[in-house]
Amino acid sequence: MRTNQPGTTLLDRTFRVSLILKGLDGVLELVGGILLLVITPQQIGDLVRFLTQHELAQDPNDFVANTLVHLSSNLSVSASLFGAIYLLLHGVVKIVLVWAVLKDKLWAYPWMIAFLLVFILYQSYRIVVAFSWGLVLLTAFDIFIVWITGREYRLHRARNQDPSPHANQQT
Template identity: 35%
Template sequence: MTNYESSYKESSGTQTFLFRIAMWWRIGYGFFRLIFGFILLNVVGTPISDIFYKIASHELSQDPNDILIQTLTPIVNNFPITITYFVAIYFLFWGILDITLSILLLKHKMWAFPLTIVLISGFVVYEVYRFTHTHSIVLLGVIVIDAIIALLIYRERKSLLG
């Protein structure tokens, strides 16, 4: 075996390992989305400010001058959004899709590779659009993670095809 073949097998092994970690990450994230979606179904029609106060009430009873609560209160008070079925269904749908596609990718169902890459790429385009408006560092991190996962999926597909 030549040095090139040896380093290719090492690289391929590392790549497959990273691909599997990425798919398990997506499965875990998908379950998080499902749980969050089911929670949101229970509070449809409730203003976000009501949910915030319910969650923060214990902290407020212990320390009414809590800096985090005091900072978030004006923001939440001016947040006119109520939880809708759309938001809950959105999380449920994408949770199921993440879990299903990740399992299919782990089983090397070849048709799932391009579909997943297209879906992730679409989200990355939308996330970049949102980033241009929000300049959110968290969103930038999500963009980087999604791009890396799409690249890992692409490379895994390429290595499976030979």
């Protein structure tokens, strides 16, 4: 990647930071998927009730705390397994693609874009079914990553096609 070179722009640095954030998100998804495999839905419900008991004692009508308790009490083994598999697959693919793009592997750019577009479609469906500001923000971030990855891919390809002797030099 062209970071720390004289021609590096704010957008180039933003691209790198955004990718690192996506990679960290992938690591968190991987950890979450593993936790969902080893922690039972009952244990999750117990933990949520423990963590929200103080808030609910102060305000029994607290929307967030009540929603968390309701969601965790309705968590089934199959939903927990689906969540674990989803998080594990999503996390691993994201980590591999982020690593490959950060290493300037040209093949990874279109895969990253395609992968994110699939999840943008799924997230958009989820927004329509059950609106969530968090999901809206995540989807907006993913759209930004797709745009900036496409931009970086075009620049990367143009550098590789430039016949000048310094065009393919990378740090």
